Amino acid sequence: MVHTSTEQPKGLPANAENRYEVTHADLPLSCPMPGMVRWNSHPRVYLPIEKSGEERCMYCGAVYVLKD
Secondary structure: OOEEOOOOOOOEEOOOOOEEEEOHHHOOEEEOOOOEEOOOOOOOEEEOHHHHOEEEOOOOOOEEEEOO
């Protein structure tokens, strides 16, 4: 299942999906994202998605795709 930034409910489990679609409103992009529960996740890392349009988290392998 793919969640877009506008569809993510508060308290979404961190790293629950392996692919996330994000928008410019989500920048700067971090994994886990601010709306995700973090108590059982990896440390927050920032992903430089602006130039590439797609980034993979080095900890959990989640792929983030920047949508226009």
